[in-house]
Amino acid sequence: MLTQTQSFVPLAAIKPGSIPTARDILLQYPVVSPAETNNEILHIFAETPHLIGLPVIEEGYAIGLINRNIFMDSIARPFHREIFGKKSCIAFMDKTPLVVEQSTSIQDLSFLVVDAGKKALTDGLIIVENGRYVGMGMGHDLVRVISNMQAQKNHIVMESIGYASVIQKSYLRSSRDDMASTLKDYFIHWEPRDVVGGDYYYFSKFDDGFFVAIIDCTGHGVPGAFMTLIMASTLDHVLTHEKRHNPAEVLSMMNRLVKVSLGQVSEKVESIIGEPVTADDEATSDDGMDAAFCWFDMKTNVLTYAGAKMPIFISQRGEDELITLDGDRKGVGYAGTPMDFVWENKEITLKKDDCIYITTDGIIDQIGGEKNIAYGKKRLRQLLQSCRHLPMIEQRNIVMDAFYTYQGEHFRRDDVTILGFRI
Amino acid sequence: MQDFYIPATAMSPEIDFRFSRHVLNIKGESYPENAAAFYNQVLSQLTLYLSSPEHKSIEVNVELKYFNSSSTKILLKLFEILNDAVHAGNSITLNWYHDEDDDTILEFGEDLHSDYERLNFNPIAISAA
Numbered sequence: 438m439l440t441q442t443q444s445f446v447p448l449a450a451i452k453p454g455s456i457p458t459a460r461d462i463l464l465q466y467p468v469v470s471p472a473e474t475n476n477e478i479l480h481i482f483a484e485t486p487h488l489i490g491l492p493v494i495e496e497g498y499a500i501g502l503i504n505r506n507i508f509m510d511s512i513a514r515p516f517h518r519e520i521f522g523k524k525s526c527i528a529f530m531d532k533t534p535l536v537v538e539q540s541t542s543i544q545d546l547s548f549l550v551v552d553a554g555k556k557a558l559t560d561g562l563i564i565v566e567n568g569r570y571v572g573m574g575m576g577h578d579l580v581r582v583i584s585n586m587q588a589q590k591n592h593i594v595m596e597s598i599g600y601a602s603v604i605q606k607s608y609l610r611s612s613r614d615d616m617a618s619t620l621k622d623y624f625i626h627w628e629p630r631d632v633v634g635g636d637y638y639y640f641s642k643f644d645d646g647f648f649v650a651i652i653d654c655t656g657h658g659v660p661g662a663f664m665t666l667i668m669a670s671t672l673d674h675v676l677t678h679e680k681r682h683n684p685a686e687v688l689s690m691m692n693r694l695v696k697v698s699l700g701q702v703s704e705k706v707e708s709i710i711g712e713p714v715t716a717d718d719e720a721t722s723d724d725g726m727d728a729a730f731c732w733f734d735m736k737t738n739v740l741t742y743a744g745a746k747m748p749i750f751i752s753q754r755g756e757d758e759l760i761t762l763d764g765d766r767k768g769v770g771y772a773g774t775p776m777d778f779v780w781e782n783k784e785i786t787l788k789k790d791d792c793i794y795i796t797t798d799g800i801i802d803q804i805g806g807e808k809n810i811a812y813g814k815k816r817l818r819q820l821l822q823s824c825r826h827l828p829m830i831e832q833r834n835i836v837m838d839a840f841y842t843y844q845g846e847h848f849r850r851d852d853v854t855i856l857g858f859r860i
Numbered sequence: 861m862q863d864f865y866i867p868a869t870a871m872s873p874e875i876d877f878r879f880s881r882h883v884l885n886i887k888g889e890s891y892p893e894n895a896a897a898f899y900n901q902v903l904s905q906l907t908l909y910l911s912s913p914e915h916k917s918i919e920v921n922v923e924l925k926y927f928n929s930s931s932t933k934i935l936l937k938l939f940e941i942l943n944d945a946v947h948a949g950n951s952i953t954l955n956w957y958h959d960e961d962d963d964t965i966l967e968f969g970e971d972l973h974s975d976y977e978r979l980n981f982n983p984i985a986i987s988a989a
Binding site: 653655656723727766771773798801802804808809810811812813814815848850851 | 870889891896925926928929930933936959961962963964965967971
């Protein structure tokens with residue numbers, strides 16, 4: 438006897454923010470009682486081809502589940518119809534189907550289904566309230582709800598990262614504007630790996646020249662972006678009128694400020710090393726930045742550079758190779774960098790038509806090519822020198838095309854930033 | 861002390877510390893989401909091994925193709941621990957494998973060499989067969 442007709446609960450009805458439970462996959466399903474015979478079951482299955490199984494209910498409680506395929510196979514065996522046809526339908530039912538309370542969360546339910554093995558996914562499961570039967574749940578509905586939950590969470594995370602990107606880009610706007618109004622021939626390519634990232638650039642024009650910085654904070658994605666905002670506001674704070682001529686001093690000041698504000702003073706860090714791991718150790722941050730800071734004096738054409746693990750390249754007309762100015766080999770703000778570390782200024786007098794390039798390690802360290810090795814400084818230097826005569830924006834296209842080709846199918850390892858400008 | 865082994869994943873290197881033979885191998889790429897969590901056990905195993913008083917002759921083979929900045933910091937710490945172990949009376953050879961065309965990895969090795977002078981640094985270029 439069919440006591441209930443089926444009606445789908447629309448899955449889209451799951452409210453955002455509510456925790457989905459077994460109720461969300463509940464189907465009203467036909468049921469049978471143990472009084473019904475196998476002949477009657479055969480009739481029901483024949484009449485309703487979409488039924489996967491039939492729950493067997495006795496006084497409101499589920500005592501088993503008849504799987505269509507198993508039942509049909511069993512009843513079709515020689516003489517079975519004659520022997521079992523008029524007997525109770527419990528003969529071929531599964532006596533231990535998966536039974537769950539309707540308040541069970543989808544997450545718990547998915548673990549139960551996995552533990553129950555293949556049958557809960559194919560036969561479905563029985564949903565009860567305070568032990569009493571309320572309906573069935575099907576494997577594919579469970580998968581659908583889980584996918585929806587996943588998609589919904591993804592959507593929320595991506596929306597939030599998308600907005601974080603708006604904030605990060607707006608922080609770059611004044612640098613972009615100053616660059617455009619100061620440099621005649623230049624490009625800046627800023628490409629975070631994960632929508633937002635730990636790479637950052639800074640450009641500020643003054644009456645007598647400009648200050649430019651390329652920054653590579655630890656990490657990428659959201660934590661990297663956090664770091665860029667800390668660094669950007671620290672730099673804004675430190676880069677006063679009198680300090681702008683002294684990039685090394687600006688690096689030192691930032692080092693002190695960042696170490697103090699993130700609590701990255703050395704005593705704390707030494708305890709991480711060599712000691713057994715504790716939860717506290719992992720929470721200690723050790724973040725900072727690699728950077729190239731430059732001051733260019735427009736009257737004297739002198740470029741003053743100070744670098745924290747980030748070189749700059751200078752290309753001069755008629756030369757075979759780029760000039761590389763290497764920075765100091767200490768990053769800014771890290772626990773391992775002493776509080777009083779002093780960076781060095783390097784000065785170089787530039788000529789008209791000299792090209793300056795500054796890049797984070799994203800291009801150089803990218804794995805790819807035929808040999809699956811890093812792109813490398815050498816390759817980048819050769820490429821830049823070979824196209825130095827072209828307008829900067831064309832150089833960017835050449836460099837990035839070569840980079841994308843080199844990367845090929847490989848996973849992007851890091852954020853990518855490269856700046857080029859011609860004097 | 862028992863040997864220590866972690867298989868490689870796409871984001872983390874193979875760690876094959878054969879303490880019984882005094883051979884330590886690190887091979888692969890390193891950009892785990894949480895480098896501290898991955899390397900803490902590696903460093904604590906290494907520290908434990910080096911804490912025994914006997915003077916050892918240790919071979920360290922490193923063949924890394926890529927490591928991100930947070931891995932770099934911890935790798936430097938690892939080499940510092942090794943460097944200190946030389947001071948404590950051990951002898952350590954660091955075989956630094958790099959592709960013959962991989963200037964990035966070679967340069968990193970050379971920097972290591974100048975920072976940790978007590979390690980017997982031995983760069984080995986791998987040429988394509």
